[in-house]
Amino acid sequence: MKQIKINTNLITSFKQNGTCTLNVIENMDDLHEIEQGKLVGEGSNIIIRNHQNLYKLSKTFSYVNIVDSLVIVGGSTKISLINKILIKNGLSGLEFLGGVPASIGGCVRMNAGAFGKSIADIFEYAICYNHDKGIYTIHKDNAYFSYRNSNFKDNVILEVGLRLKKSNYHDIITKLNENTKIRLSKAPLLRTFGSVFKNPPNMVAGKLIEECYLKGKIIGDAMICKKHANYIVNLNKATADDVLYLIDIIKNNVYKKFNVELEEEVVIL
Helix, strand or coil, X not given: CEEEEEXXXXXXXXXXXXXXXXXXECCHHHHHHXXXXXXXXXXXXXXXXXXXXXXXXXXXXXXXXEECCEEEEECCCEHHHHHXXXXXXXXXXXXXXXXXXXXXXXXXXXXXXXXXXXXXXXXXXXXEEECCCEEEEEEHHHCCEECXXXXXXXXXXXXXXXXXXXXXXXXXXXXXXXXXXXXXXXXXXXCECCCCECCCCCCCHHHHHHCCCCCCCEECCEEECCCCCCCEEECCCCEHHHHHXXXXXXXXXXHHHHCCCCCECCEXX
16 A cells, blocks of 8 residues: 655645645555545545545546446546546436536445435445455445435445436536536535535525625635635635634534534535
């Protein structure tokens, strides 16, 4: 296993300032060395505390194979790459994640979703690893998905099978572009980690935060987004501490005003 010391701005979409030790998993033999809860993908929904010891699947685990309507994808494959290949092969079903800078493994783990769709809708199977079971397969009948949650949290996702539908180039790329455009109009895609909090039942987290007049609040170089209050953006060299301080401010204000406890969607390592 290759080990490197690296700035966290290179492995997170938030581009946060800090350092960590990154262990790159290059083959199946490296899997037994992984510490549980320390795996990162494309870093699109995480905040990393300083000096963490982390693990990441190498490009060995990035591939896309297609058998009829079944798309077989390596766990570290980027969503953007998958969608490019799906367009060429006339397969529809993953357009709802257009513009999301994530890997498929991370999306399965959190049951990523948008526009009324989620990974659960197209999931067929996943080949996983954990220390207790070794390498094993979870089929869709044994998979558990809920809002931004799944039963994959304690697993390294090595491969995913997605069941998609045949379509045509024009319809797929039109839908993909529409979804990306809507996502851009509502929230930033750069120097952020996506939604900070899950939406409470029958409520919208961003609306609660906005009604606490917290848009534009800045700690260090981290700011609550002026466009969408459930996003935090990095103005320059924001640290994990800056973000965690803002998260505490948001949670305290929302609880005091609405008696609602917000739950983080972003993963804090």
